[in-house]
Amino acid sequence: MRDYFYSYLKSDATPGAAGNMLWAFIYIMLIFMGLSIAVIAMNWLERKVLAHMQVRLGPMRVGPHGLLQPIADAIKLLIKEDIMPAEADKLVFWMAPLIVVTTAFTTFIVVPFGPQHAVTDMNIGILFMLGVSSLGVLGIVMAGWASNSHYPLIGALRSSAQMVSYEVAMGLAVVSAVLMTSLHGAGIYATGGGSGMGTLSMIEIVRAQQEQQAWFAFKFFPLGLVAMFVFAVAMVAETNRAPFDLPEAESELTAGFHTEYSGFRWSLFFLAEYSAMIAVSSILVTLWLGGWLRPFPNLLAGPTWDLVFSLFPGLTFLALAGLTSGFGALLGLIGLILFISPVRAWVQDIYWFVAKVAVFMYLYIWYRGTFPRYRFDQLMKVGWKVLLPTGLGVLIVTAIVGVL
Amino acid sequence: MTDTSKYLSHLELGERDETFLDSNELVINMGPQHPATHGVLRVILKLDGEKVLGTECVIGYLHRGVEKIAENRTYTMFNPYVDRMDYVAAVSNGLGYCEAVEKLLNVEAPPRAKYIRVILTELNRIASHQLWLGTHALDIGAITPLFYTFRDREEILKIFEKYCGARLTTHAFRIGGCQYETYDGFEREVKKFVDFVRPKIDEYEELLTTNRIWVERTKGVGVISDKDSIALGVTGPVLRASGVKWDIRKAQPYAAYSEMDFEIPTGTHGDTYDRYLVRMAEMRQALRIISQAVEKIPEGPIMAKIPKVLKPPVGEIYHSIEAPKGELGYFVVSDGSTQPYRVRVRPPSFVNLQALDLMVRGQLVADVIAVIGTLDIVLGEVDR
C-alpha cells in the first residue's frame, strides 16, 4: 500500500496514465475542493471588484472585508426552504441541477494544471471537455422546461439557442488551435518541421507549444490571436455571462431558467456557472496561452531565470499578505512555504496555470461591470455573422499558412 | 400553464389551435412584481417566441385617489400630496400645483421666489434624469451607471435637504412663493454642484454613448414618429426626440424661464437612442439654466401677499409646466370655498405610457424593457 502510494510520486505521468487509482482519487478530491474554494473566492472577488468599479464597498460586515460573506451565504442557502413548484415536472426538475453541476465538474478531469497535475490525460482531451460542457446546456433546458413557468421557459429557449450557436464558433476556434499542434517547427512563423501528427490531448497541446517555442496565441501572428479572441467571446456566451447573460437576464426574465429554483438547488446552478467559467478559461489558457508554462520559457531560459520565475508563487502570497491585515500572517506563512525548493518546483506549474486563468476570471467581472446586455437577435448576429466566419476564416488561413 | 386567455379577449387571442404543435404564442405577465417595470406596472405581453404581438398595460396598483383627496383638503393642505405623485421629481410637481393655484388666486410670486423655484426645479430635473439614466441602463444590462448616477444625485438631494429638510418628497414651495429663504452659502453650493456634475455627465456618456452594445440596443428601438407622438399626446423628451421642438418652458414660459437663455435639444429618429441623447443634453441645459439663475438671482421678498385662508374666486384654471417627464398639467376648479371643487392632474407618465404598445409592437421582449425605461414612467404618477 505504501509503495503504491509513493511509487506514483516518482513517476512523471498523470495518475490516469500511471494507472494509479489511489492518486487519481486524491487528485479528484483535490480538484473538487480546490474548485469549490475557487468558486467561493470568485464569488467574493466578483462582489468586491464589481463594487469597487461601481464606487461602493461591497460586502464588509461578515469577516474582514466581507471575506466570510460567501460562506455565510452558502449556509443561508443550505438551510433555506427548498421549494418545488406544484405544477413542476418533479423528476426533471430534480435532475436538472445535478446534470448542470456534474458536467461542470467532470470537465476538470482532463484540465492539466501541470505536466503531471491532471487526473488523467485523454487522447481526446479537448473533445471531451467540449462534449461534456455541451451537455451542461441540457440541464439548463431541462430546468427551464420542468419549472412549468413562462419566464424559465423563455430563458431555456434562449440558452439552448445561444449555446448551440456559440458552440460552433467555439469549435472552429479550437480546431484551428488543434491544427497548430500538427505544424511542427520552432518559432512564431516557422513551419519547418512540416506537417505531422496533431493531437487533441490537453497535455500534448501544451507540450506542442513548448516544442514549437510559441504560445498558440502568438503563433502565425495574428492568426492565433484572432482564434483566441473568437474563443474568448464565445466562451462568455457559452457560460451565460454578461454581456451574453440573456438566459438569466434579470430585467427581462427575472432570473431566467432558474427562476423557480431556490435554496440548495439554486446554489448548485450557481456553483455550476462559476465552475463552467473556470473550465472554459482553462481551455483557453491551455490552448492558446501555454497552459502551465511560465512566461518566456525560451527567451529567458536557463537556471537563473527558472529560479526567478519559480519565486513568483511565494512572492504573490507575500504581496497578498502585505495587502491584508487580519489573517495576513497565514498568507505570509504560505508564501514562505512556497519558497522551499521542492515545494517551489512542484507548485510553479499550478501557479502559472491558475494565474492565467485568474486573468480571464477578472475579465469576466470586468465585462459585467462595463457592458449592457445584448438583445437576442443581436446575440445571434454576433455568433453567426461575426464569430463563425471569423473562426472559419482563421481556420482556413491557418491551414494554408501551415501547408506553405 | 394556466390559461390566461379568458382575461385577454381584447388581445384577439382567438381559440387555441387544434393540433398540439401549435402553441408558439405565449402570454406572459410582466409585473406587477417585475424588476424592470419601474414599480407596479403590469404589462400583459402576447409573444410569438420572442416577438411581441401585442401589449396591454394594467395600471392602478398604486392608485391612492390623489385627485379625490384634493376635494377634501384645503388648497394649502393638498400641496404636499402632489409630491407623492412623481416622487422622483417632487419639486416640479409642487411647482406646477403652486403656480396653478396662484393663477387661480391671481397672485404672482415675487422674483426671488421665482428664481429659487427655477434653480430647485432644474436641480430636480437633473436628479430625475439621473435616476432615469441609472435605471434605464440597468434594465438594458449595464449595471455600473446606476451607481454613478446615484452617487451624483446624492449631491442634489443634499441641497434639497439643506433647503427644506426633506430629500425626496420635498414640499419645497408654497402657494404664493417659497416658505424658506435660501440657507447661507446656497448659491455657492449650487455653483459648486454645477462644476461637480458637469464632468460627471461626460463620465456617463463615456460609459454609454459610444458603447457598441448600448448603441445596438437602443438605436432603432421603440421608434415613434412626430405625428404619432402628437396624436397620442406624448410630451417631454419623448416628443422632442421625435423632432418636435416643444418645450413649455419656451412655449408658455412660467416662473423665471423667460429670462433664461437655453436651448431645446431635439432628436431626429424618435428612437431610444435619441431619447437618451436628448435627456443627456437636457441635463447640460439644466446646468446652464442653473448657473444663469444663480448669477442673476435678485434680492427681495420670497412670499407674495396672500391671505391666511385661501379662498380663490369661483372659476377654473389649467396650468402646465415642463416636468422632467413631459407636460405636467393641473386643472383646478374652484367653487369659492377653501377646498378645490375638482383637481385633475395631467401626468406626463400616464400619457406617455399610452405610446408603449405602438412602440413595441413587432419588436422583441428585450425591447419592451428598453422602451418602458426610455418612456421614463413613474407609477406613482401614472396611478395617482
Add this chain to the structure above:
Amino acid sequence: MAPVATPFFFYLLSGLALISGILVITRRNPVHSALALILTLLALAGIYLMLYAPFVAGVQIILYAGGIMVLFLFVIMLVNVGRAEKERQFNKQWLLAIAATVGLGIVFVRVFTSSQTLTELLKRPLAQLPETSNTQQVGFSLYGQYMLAFEIASLLLLVAIVGAVVMAKKRI
C-alpha cells in the same frame, strides 16, 4: 492499458441503451422521451469508448447529445405537452410492427450464427488497437481513402442546409 471489467460495462451500457430506447417510445411526455433518447446516445458513446473509438464517442456526445438533442428539446418545449399526452400514442399497425421486428431479429440471429466467418470473428480476441492514434486514423481515413465520399456527404449536407433556409424563409 488493459481494459477494466469489459463484460460488466458492456452489459451495463447496452442494457442502459436498450431500456432507455424502450422508454423513448413508451413515454407519453415528449420531453421525457427526448431525455431517454439522450441517455441511449450516451450509453452508445460509452460502447464506442469500449471499442477503442474515443473520437467517435466524443463526437457522438458533442453532436448528438449536446447539439442535436438540444435542438430537439428546443422544439419539443414549444409543444403543448398537455395536449400531446392525450394524443394517440401508437399507430393501429403496432401489432404488425412488433411482428415484423421480431421476424427481422430472428433473421439477424440466424445469419449471425450460421455464417462461418462471423463465428470465426467471434472467437478471435479483440484487436488491441493503438489507443493514441485513433483520432489521427479517423482523420487519415476521412481525408485520404474516403475523400470523395466525405466531400459528397458534406455537399449533400450543404444542400440540405440551403434548402432548409429557403423553406424557412418562404414561410416568414
